[in-house]
Amino acid sequence: MKTFKPQLLPNDPAGSVPDWETRLKTIQDYLISPKLDGARVEIAMDSPVRGRSLKVINNVQIQKMRDEFQHELGSFGGIFEGEFYSPEMTFPEIMHFFKTEDVTSEKTRKKYEKLWAKTNGDSSLGWTYPGRSVEWLCTWHDSLKFYMFDYCLQSELTKQERYDMMVDAFSYGKPECAMLIPQHTLEEIDQFYQMYDQAIIDNQEGLVIINKNAKYKFGRLTDKSKMGWKAKETNLEFDGIIVDVL
Numbered sequence: 001m002k003t004f005k006p007q008l009l010p011n012d013p014a015g016s017v018p019d020w021e022t023r024l025k026t027i028q029d030y031l032i033s034p035k036l037d038g039a040r041v042e043i044a045m046d047s048p049v050r051g052r053s054l055k056v057i058n059n060v061q062i063q064k065m066r067d068e069f070q071h072e073l074g075s076f077g078g079i080f081e082g083e084f085y086s087p088e089m090t091f092p093e094i095m096h097f098f099k100t101e102d103v104t105s106e107k108t109r110k111k112y113e114k115l116w117a118k119t120n121g122d123s124s125l126g127w128t129y130p131g132r133s134v135e136w137l138c139t140w141h142d143s144l145k146f147y148m149f150d151y152c153l154q155s156e157l158t159k160q161e162r163y164d165m166m167v168d169a170f171s172y173g174k175p176e177c178a179m180l181i182p183q184h185t186l187e188e189i190d191q192f193y194q195m196y197d198q199a200i201i202d203n204q205e206g207l208v209i210i211n212k213n214a215k216y217k218f219g220r221l222t223d224k225s226k227m228g229w230k231a232k233e234t235n236l237e238f239d240g241i242i243v244d245v246l
Helices: 060-073 091-099 106-119 159-172 189-201
Strands: 030-035 039-044 079-085 145-152 178-180 206-211 228-232
Touching: 030 159, 030 189, 030 228, 039 060, 039 091, 060 079, 060 145, 060 159, 079 091, 145 159, 159 178, 189 206
Parallel strands: 145 178
Antiparallel strands: 030 206, 039 079, 079 145, 206 228
16 A cells, blocks of 8 residues: 555535535435534554654553554554543543643643633633633543444445445454544435434534545545545535425
8 A cells, every 4th residue: 555644535615505416416326424513633553642643642652542443443454533532521622632741640630720710711801611610621531531433444345345344343452542423324415414413413524425436545635536524514405495484
């Protein structure tokens, strides 16, 4: 396999409103899953966890999570891709745990104790984590996990084949630090809108749509390829009929 680069989804032009009915005319050809608002991780066995840019993530707790991941799924080659995420946290809170070298260290605690002394937890005075205490920021939380969405073993494998291999892997080993993001086949466009609405209700970023026959691309997919998109709140609009008002 040639030099690996993470696959990225195309960006719709700012302010554009995609025609999802046209894009997903053959909606049965796609796997659709929630898009989580976290930090991208790349996990290869016998290698530190890396981010989207392939730089090693400088966080000791995340690297310990990789040890557990390797223990459970170390017999599988390739690269598992996922999102470092917690459903209980905001994006800035997730990034605090992602970017801090060691949240449990004395150095980290002193940093936030100093900031708390200046602000008393008041966001208007510069406390950047409303409602969170120093103790919370300096504790590693079990809700932080790797949410896995793709698996790159050979670039010739289709998305459906890669997903099936991930399902097999997670039925073989069940690392507590990781979860498999379910990916669904839908039959009607209405199901797509319903799934999107539920994702927003669940504080997720939107949906990821990948053609079942799409092979893994090193780099960004193009819109013209029709192999994949992301549906986010800024680029999904549709007409509807008001049926009731409460």
